[in-house]
Amino acid sequence: MNIIYTVCNRTNLAHALALADSVLQHQPGDTFYIGLVDSITVDNLPGHVKLLPVSALSIPGWDQMAAAYYDFELLPACRPWFALELLKKHTECRQLTFLSPTTLLKGAFNGLLNAESEMFLTPNISAPLRTSPILDDKRILNAGMYHSGSWTLRPSDKTRAMLEWWAHRTIDRANFDLCNGMNTDQLWLNYVPVWVPATTTLHNAGWHYGLNAVLNKNLTANGNSYQVDGQPLVSLEFAGLGHFDPIWSDHAPLVTENKAYQALFIEYQRIVIKKKNELELNGEPAFGKFANILPNRLMRKGIAAKLKQLTTYIDQF
Template identity: 50%
Template sequence: MNIIYTVCNRSSLPHALALGASVMEHQPGDIFYIGWVDNRPVPHLPEQYRIIPVTDLAIPLWQQMTEQYYDFELLPACRPWFAKKIMELNPHCNRLTFFAPTVLLLNSVESVIGRQAEMTLTPHITSPLRKSAPLEDKRILNIGMFHAGSWSIRKSTQTLDFLNWWAVRTLDRAKYDLCDGMCLDQLWLNFGPVRIHNWEKVSEPSWHYGLHRLPNHPLEAANGQFSVGGNTLLSVDFAGLLFFDPIWSDYAGMARRSIAFQELVSYYRTLLAAAGPEATPKGTPGYGQIPEIKAGRILRNKLAAKLSDITEFIDQYQI
């Protein structure tokens, strides 16, 4: 038995439904789960999808988590807990794969997730990063070497132990606070190769394409088909493009540099629209603190940085 799962709330539910539809199309033999971190029932969920409410997980310190985390932090903090629950409910599960709700499968991904390693991880970069104004090597170092939007494990003593170890740490160490050494659930993936000896990285640029791939691997489009380096695109992650993502929204402007990527984003928008507004409960997510995210925050940050450069330049001179 092979399972694919995602974790979402009402803000990301349309994305999770688009992911689920692509799983049904390209991985029809796999079971698809949605981990639901909200206090409203999911409307119009396709009957072939399985859902687990976060209240079924019996997470210790759950109330404290909802009070200390923003909603966009709470979702990734719950990911290892949902993985543990899915494994518990499905003792015959051989392979468990996580995709962020912003992921879309464009072809079968069996060649990647079907590998025999006990853990499969997706590095942000697999070669020296080409010069890019917004995205630098140190940014990748800050957020971790592996992308938390895609990973896969096979059931073993080491992988189950890793899930338990990881889950305990997201109880209070999954904030987005780079200065304090935290980056949601993602930095803990750095320890995957340490705790799971039989692991493998996925180096194919056609896998899990997104803003992190744009500088090194240009996307190509022809007749509605997308490819990278002559290889058909397998999957794409739209993190940071259509709703706030604490990591990738700062780099959303890079998408404008690729006409092919803009075409892909437009296609994705049509899939989200097909779900219809009735697929999403109204209002803000029911769990986690709700941040006030200004529409022009990136522009303001850029202006603030330029003003800081000017004042530093002025400070060099005696007046």
């Protein structure tokens, strides 16, 4: 049994359902789960989607986590806990894959996974970035070497021990606070090869193409067929586009760097909007502090940059 899962709340449930449809199309033999960090009742889920509510998890100090974290921090903090619960629930599971709700499969990915490895990570970059005022190597180092929107493990003593270690650190160390060495769940992924020596980094050009890739990889379209640097497109990541992401929303203007990616994002938005209208969900997520950050984020960052220039000038004199 192979399981693919994602974690969301009402804000990005429509994205998760779009991912579920792509899993059904390209990985039809896999079981798909949505880990729901919310209190809403979701009726009439498609038959290919299973729901696992956060209330089914035994997270130590859950009430304190829900009160301390913003909702966009709480979701990634719950990811390893859902993984542990799914492995407990399905002892027959032979492969567990996490994909962020803003991921979309465009092809099957089992062929990318070699038989010898127990863990598969997705790098944020596979080569030094070309010069850009929007994204540079330092920002990648701040974010972490691996993209937290995609990883796969094969259950073993080592991968279970890694999940336990990771999960307990997200209880109180999964804030978005780069200055104090925290970046939700993501920086902990840097330690995975220490815990699981049989870890493979997936450098396939067509895997997990997103804002992290547009500066270095060329996505091209030929009708309904897509390739990245000569390799078939396998998956897309739309983190930071149309939905707030603490890292990638800062780099949203990069979408214009590749016209094929931009066109795919426009198509993806139509799918998500249709699913949002079908769900008819309103209100704020039940767990985590809510912050309406996206609308004015880039404006605020621009003002902050100007103020920093001014204070630097004053300091010089």
